[in-house]
Amino acid sequence: MAEIAVYAGHGGSDSGAVANGLKEKDFTLDISNAVTAILRGWGYNVINNRTTDVNRSITKDADLANENRVNAVVEIHLNSNDGTPGTGSEAFISIRDPIDGRNGQARNLASAILARLAALGFRNRGIFTSANASGHDTFGILRLTNMPAVLLEVAFINNPQDMARLNVNNVAMAIAEGIRHTGLRQE
Numbered sequence: 306m307a308e309i310a311v312y313a314g315h316g317g318s319d320s321g322a323v324a325n326g327l328k329e330k331d332f333t334l335d336i337s338n339a340v341t342a343i344l345r346g347w348g349y350n351v352i353n354n355r356t357t358d359v360n361r362s363i364t365k366d367a368d369l370a371n372e373n374r375v376n377a378v379v380e381i382h383l384n385s386n387d388g389t390p391g392t393g394s395e396a397f398i399s400i401r402d403p404i405d406g407r408n409g410q411a412r413n414l415a416s417a418i419l420a421r422l423a424a425l426g427f428r429n430r431g432i433f434t435s436a437n438a439s440g441h442d443t444f445g446i447l448r449l450t451n452m453p454a455v456l457l458e459v460a461f462i463n464n465p466q467d468m469a470r471l472n473v474n475n476v477a478m479a480i481a482e483g484i485r486h487t488g489l490r491q492e
Contacts, residue, residue: 308349308350308351308375308376308489309344309349309350309351309352309375309376309377309378309379309484309489310351310352310353310354310366310369310370310373310375310377310378310379311337311340311341311344311351311352311353311379311381312337312353312354312355312366312378312379312380312381312446313330313333313334313336313337313338313353313354313355313361313380313381314329314330314333314380314381314382314383314456315329315330315333315361315382316330316333316334316355316358316359316360316361317330317358317359317360317361318360319360319361321333321382321383322383322384322385322462322463323462324385324462324463325462325463325465325468327462327468329382329383329385329462330358331358332383332459332462332471332473333381333382333383334355334356334357334358335473336381336459336473336476336477336480337353337355337356337381338353338356339473339474339476339477340379340381340477340480340481340484341353341356342477343477343478343481344481344484344485347481347485349484352369352370352373352375354366354369363445363446363449364445364449366380366446367445367446367448367449367450368449370450370451370452370454371449371450371451371452374452375452376452376453376489377410377411377414377452377453377454377455377484377487377489378446378450378452378453378454378455379414379418379454379455379457379480379484380446380454380455380456380457381457381459381480382456382457382458382459383458383459383460383461383462384458384459384460384461384462385461385462385463386461386463390461390463390464390465390467391430391461391464392427392428392460392461392464392466392467393427393428393429393430393460393461393467394419394422394423394427394428394429394430394457394458394459394460395419395429395430395431395432395433395457395458396415396418396419396431396432396433396455396456396457396458397432397433397434397435397443397444397447397455397456397458398411398412398415398432398433398434398447398453398454398455398456399411399434399442399447399448399450399453399454400434400435400436400440400441400442400447401442402434402453410453410487411453411454411455412432413487414453414455414483414484414487414489415432415455415457416432417482417483417484417486417487418455418457418479418480418483418484419431419432419483420483421479421480421482421483421486422459422476422479422480424479425470425472425475425476425479426470427459427460427467427470430458444456457480459471459476460476
Protein backbone atom coordinates (compact mmCIF):
# COMPACT_ATOMS: atom_id res chain seq x y z
CA MET A 306 0.00 0.00 0.00
CA ALA A 307 1.32 3.44 -0.88
CA GLU A 308 0.90 6.32 1.51
CA ILE A 309 0.58 9.10 -1.02
CA ALA A 310 0.17 9.74 -4.72
CA VAL A 311 2.13 12.66 -6.15
CA TYR A 312 0.91 13.38 -9.65
CA ALA A 313 2.27 15.66 -12.35
CA GLY A 314 -0.40 17.50 -14.31
CA HIS A 315 -0.55 17.30 -18.12
CA GLY A 316 2.27 15.61 -20.08
CA GLY A 317 3.10 14.22 -23.51
CA SER A 318 1.00 15.89 -26.18
CA ASP A 319 -0.85 17.94 -23.51
CA SER A 320 1.47 20.82 -22.64
CA GLY A 321 -0.94 22.45 -20.21
CA ALA A 322 -0.57 26.21 -19.94
CA VAL A 323 2.10 27.82 -22.10
CA ALA A 324 3.57 31.30 -21.64
CA ASN A 325 6.83 33.03 -22.47
CA GLY A 326 8.25 29.83 -23.96
CA LEU A 327 7.49 27.83 -20.80
CA LYS A 328 5.30 24.71 -20.68
CA GLU A 329 3.33 23.71 -17.62
CA LYS A 330 3.95 19.99 -18.18
CA ASP A 331 7.71 20.46 -17.75
CA PHE A 332 7.43 22.19 -14.38
CA THR A 333 4.79 19.82 -13.02
CA LEU A 334 7.00 16.85 -13.87
CA ASP A 335 10.13 18.38 -12.34
CA ILE A 336 8.29 19.37 -9.15
CA SER A 337 6.52 15.99 -8.86
CA ASN A 338 9.78 14.08 -9.26
CA ALA A 339 11.51 16.29 -6.68
CA VAL A 340 8.64 15.96 -4.16
CA THR A 341 8.71 12.19 -4.65
CA ALA A 342 12.47 12.02 -4.02
CA ILE A 343 12.14 14.06 -0.82
CA LEU A 344 9.23 11.99 0.53
CA ARG A 345 10.94 8.70 -0.30
CA GLY A 346 14.04 9.99 1.47
CA TRP A 347 11.84 10.47 4.54
CA GLY A 348 10.56 6.90 4.26
CA TYR A 349 7.23 7.49 2.51
CA ASN A 350 5.81 5.07 -0.02
CA VAL A 351 4.92 7.23 -3.05
CA ILE A 352 3.24 6.43 -6.35
CA ASN A 353 3.32 8.65 -9.42
CA ASN A 354 1.19 8.96 -12.53
CA ARG A 355 4.24 9.75 -14.64
CA THR A 356 7.97 10.20 -14.13
CA THR A 357 8.74 11.16 -17.73
CA ASP A 358 7.05 13.31 -20.37
CA VAL A 359 4.27 10.94 -21.45
CA ASN A 360 0.54 11.29 -22.02
CA ARG A 361 -1.65 10.64 -19.02
CA SER A 362 -5.19 9.52 -18.36
CA ILE A 363 -6.98 11.13 -15.44
CA THR A 364 -9.20 8.05 -15.14
CA LYS A 365 -6.17 5.74 -14.97
CA ASP A 366 -4.48 8.08 -12.50
CA ALA A 367 -7.54 7.99 -10.23
CA ASP A 368 -7.79 4.21 -10.60
CA LEU A 369 -4.11 3.86 -9.63
CA ALA A 370 -4.64 5.91 -6.45
CA ASN A 371 -7.83 4.00 -5.57
CA GLU A 372 -6.28 0.57 -6.21
CA ASN A 373 -3.27 1.44 -4.04
CA ARG A 374 -5.54 2.89 -1.34
CA VAL A 375 -3.27 5.87 -0.83
CA ASN A 376 -3.96 8.19 2.08
CA ALA A 377 -4.03 11.25 -0.19
CA VAL A 378 -3.39 12.54 -3.69
CA VAL A 379 -1.52 15.74 -4.51
CA GLU A 380 -1.69 16.70 -8.18
CA ILE A 381 0.64 19.51 -9.22
CA HIS A 382 -0.24 22.19 -11.77
CA LEU A 383 0.67 25.74 -12.76
CA ASN A 384 -1.99 28.36 -13.30
CA SER A 385 -2.57 30.82 -16.13
CA ASN A 386 -5.15 33.46 -16.97
CA ASP A 387 -6.10 35.97 -19.65
CA GLY A 388 -5.37 39.66 -19.22
CA THR A 389 -3.17 40.90 -16.41
CA PRO A 390 -1.38 37.84 -14.99
CA GLY A 391 -2.59 36.53 -11.69
CA THR A 392 -0.12 35.75 -8.94
CA GLY A 393 0.29 33.15 -6.24
CA SER A 394 -0.70 29.64 -5.27
CA GLU A 395 -4.12 28.10 -4.80
CA ALA A 396 -5.60 24.67 -4.25
CA PHE A 397 -8.78 22.87 -5.21
CA ILE A 398 -10.35 20.14 -3.09
CA SER A 399 -13.42 17.98 -3.56
CA ILE A 400 -16.82 19.44 -2.85
CA ARG A 401 -17.28 16.24 -0.76
CA ASP A 402 -14.27 16.78 1.51
CA PRO A 403 -16.00 18.21 4.58
CA ILE A 404 -19.10 16.00 4.37
CA ASP A 405 -18.11 12.47 3.42
CA GLY A 406 -16.19 11.32 6.46
CA ARG A 407 -12.87 12.77 5.34
CA ASN A 408 -13.13 15.33 8.14
CA GLY A 409 -11.59 18.08 6.07
CA GLN A 410 -8.35 16.18 5.46
CA ALA A 411 -7.91 17.57 1.95
CA ARG A 412 -8.52 21.09 3.27
CA ASN A 413 -5.92 20.54 6.01
CA LEU A 414 -3.41 19.18 3.48
CA ALA A 415 -4.03 22.06 1.06
CA SER A 416 -3.71 24.60 3.87
CA ALA A 417 -0.40 23.13 5.06
CA ILE A 418 1.07 23.18 1.55
CA LEU A 419 -0.18 26.69 0.74
CA ALA A 420 1.28 28.05 3.99
CA ARG A 421 4.70 26.71 3.06
CA LEU A 422 4.47 28.07 -0.50
CA ALA A 423 3.51 31.46 0.97
CA ALA A 424 6.68 31.32 3.07
CA LEU A 425 8.57 31.19 -0.25
CA GLY A 426 6.90 34.45 -1.29
CA PHE A 427 3.92 33.15 -3.28
CA ARG A 428 0.63 34.87 -2.51
CA ASN A 429 -1.78 32.44 -0.82
CA ARG A 430 -4.87 32.69 -3.02
CA GLY A 431 -6.80 30.17 -0.91
CA ILE A 432 -8.58 26.84 -1.13
CA PHE A 433 -11.50 26.36 -3.49
CA THR A 434 -14.02 23.84 -4.73
CA SER A 435 -15.43 23.76 -8.25
CA ALA A 436 -18.59 21.96 -9.32
CA ASN A 437 -19.71 21.25 -12.87
CA ALA A 438 -23.27 21.69 -14.17
CA SER A 439 -24.31 18.31 -12.76
CA GLY A 440 -23.05 19.19 -9.28
CA HIS A 441 -19.95 16.99 -9.33
CA ASP A 442 -16.33 18.05 -8.94
CA THR A 443 -15.07 19.80 -12.08
CA PHE A 444 -11.59 18.28 -11.83
CA GLY A 445 -11.41 14.56 -12.59
CA ILE A 446 -8.77 13.71 -10.02
CA LEU A 447 -11.01 15.14 -7.28
CA ARG A 448 -14.18 13.57 -8.68
CA LEU A 449 -12.78 10.06 -9.30
CA THR A 450 -10.62 9.37 -6.25
CA ASN A 451 -11.84 7.84 -2.98
CA MET A 452 -9.42 9.64 -0.67
CA PRO A 453 -8.53 13.23 0.20
CA ALA A 454 -7.12 14.88 -2.92
CA VAL A 455 -5.63 18.29 -3.63
CA LEU A 456 -5.19 19.84 -7.05
CA LEU A 457 -2.44 22.37 -6.44
CA GLU A 458 -1.82 25.42 -8.65
CA VAL A 459 1.72 26.39 -7.60
CA ALA A 460 2.17 29.66 -9.51
CA PHE A 461 1.04 31.54 -12.61
CA ILE A 462 3.16 30.48 -15.58
CA ASN A 463 2.23 33.70 -17.39
CA ASN A 464 3.49 35.87 -14.52
CA PRO A 465 7.26 36.52 -14.85
CA GLN A 466 7.55 37.40 -11.14
CA ASP A 467 5.92 34.12 -10.07
CA MET A 468 8.17 32.17 -12.41
CA ALA A 469 11.29 33.98 -11.19
CA ARG A 470 10.29 32.90 -7.67
CA LEU A 471 9.65 29.30 -8.73
CA ASN A 472 12.70 27.29 -7.73
CA VAL A 473 11.78 23.63 -8.29
CA ASN A 474 13.72 22.34 -5.28
CA ASN A 475 12.32 24.97 -2.89
CA VAL A 476 8.75 24.43 -4.12
CA ALA A 477 9.17 20.65 -3.86
CA MET A 478 10.42 20.95 -0.28
CA ALA A 479 7.47 23.21 0.62
CA ILE A 480 5.00 20.68 -0.80
CA ALA A 481 6.75 17.74 0.89
CA GLU A 482 6.84 19.56 4.24
CA GLY A 483 3.14 20.32 3.91
CA ILE A 484 2.44 16.64 3.33
CA ARG A 485 4.63 15.58 6.26
CA HIS A 486 2.98 18.18 8.52
CA THR A 487 -0.43 16.56 8.05
CA GLY A 488 0.87 13.16 9.19
CA LEU A 489 -0.42 11.21 6.16
CA ARG A 490 1.25 7.90 7.01
CA GLN A 491 0.00 4.34 6.89
CA GLU A 492 -1.22 2.96 10.20
